[in-house]
Amino acid sequence: MSNTLIKRLRALETPCVSDALDRLNIKGQCAGIMPLDNRFRLAGPAFTVKYVPADEHGRSVGDFIDDVAHGAVPVIDNGARLDATVWGDLMTTIASQRELGGTVIDGVCRDLDRALELDYPLFTQGRWMRTGKDRVRIEGIQVPVSIGGIIVNPGDLLLGDINGLVALPADRAEEIIEASEMIADAEESIRNEILAGSTLRDARARAGYHQLQTRR
Template sequence: MSTTPETAAIEQVLTELSCTDVSDALDRLGINGQCLGIMPLDRSFRIVGQAWTLRYGPVGEDPGTVGDYIDELGPSQVVVLDNQGRLDATVWGDLLTSTASRNAVAGTVIDGVCRDVDRALSMQYPIYSRGNWMRTGKDRVRVEAVGAPVSIGGVRIEPGDWLLGDGDGIVNIPVARIHEVLAAAQEIRDAEEHIRQAVEAGKSLRQARADYGYHTLQTAR
């Protein structure tokens, strides 16, 4: 995946925002982008990048494969794996973590579970999932679609959508609406920073909130 000046600029802005900034912006704009139940293995992890998607399903008479894809991925890409929320079979482990880290992949997001968490933590490779368990997905899941829309925590994610993850979870921004979401998120962030500064200067929180319209920052407009 090649980085253009535009994508580099978007990535830079996202690195300066939090998931809460973006979440409130998504609410204001009527976009469902907060991925429920998908959390980082370590609260210090952060993800910024664009979605590369893969959807899994249960095996049938043809067991299929868990897929060989990681060698082709690189910087600014986020591996997004839809395993339908399954908790009984993993779709990510230490070999994928090691290769993704080597290739400077931005991180991995799973609607399901991962394993070999010690490797991810030691390499500081960001993984967001529903948890971890040791049982392999081989012979239990198979690739259903690559580069197709997926569902992660109740959110539709399309290839190329922008993802931001921090200690509060993961949010998805449709690529077609990235600029309006960023503008709203920056406005919300700045308003809350003004409120913090006002409180530190001695103003009451009630008055500082009123001065900067806190209670309607996320309200649909």
């Protein structure tokens, strides 16, 4: 995935991307996955990890972090589990040191204070202190995972901000970003017209606002 494309994605907001996903009939809005601080933003390609409950096959912790490339986003499927964490202080410390793009978890994390100190973006279903050690094991790395009801594949693009998280399939990322930029430009035009004295109704009509997200 080109750095230029990721830079263009980073300049967008998730509501515009969500509307573009609707316009293109692509499911990519990850329900219930939110930033643990409203200042957190992330954008980058997914490095996926799937956890399952520990059983007779053993248990494991997050040493996979050593294999995540600079700028990539660890995307962790813990089955929406809220009673055992899969990310904490040490993971945040090394992820920040390696300049990863942020972390996404379908589940919870702990040690939020370290993420706030390092300004490292965490997008999860919440936080809780109970460790996942002896409770979970890694079933797969760089495999399809489920995040907020959306299937995310390795290399798919993620964008997260104060409004939540969206996932862009890698093979359609450029198309989605182009549609998002068109929608963002239309909304900026409407905003400028309103500030110049137009009514909302007229400004929206001129920009075709109500059809911007309509499926094509």
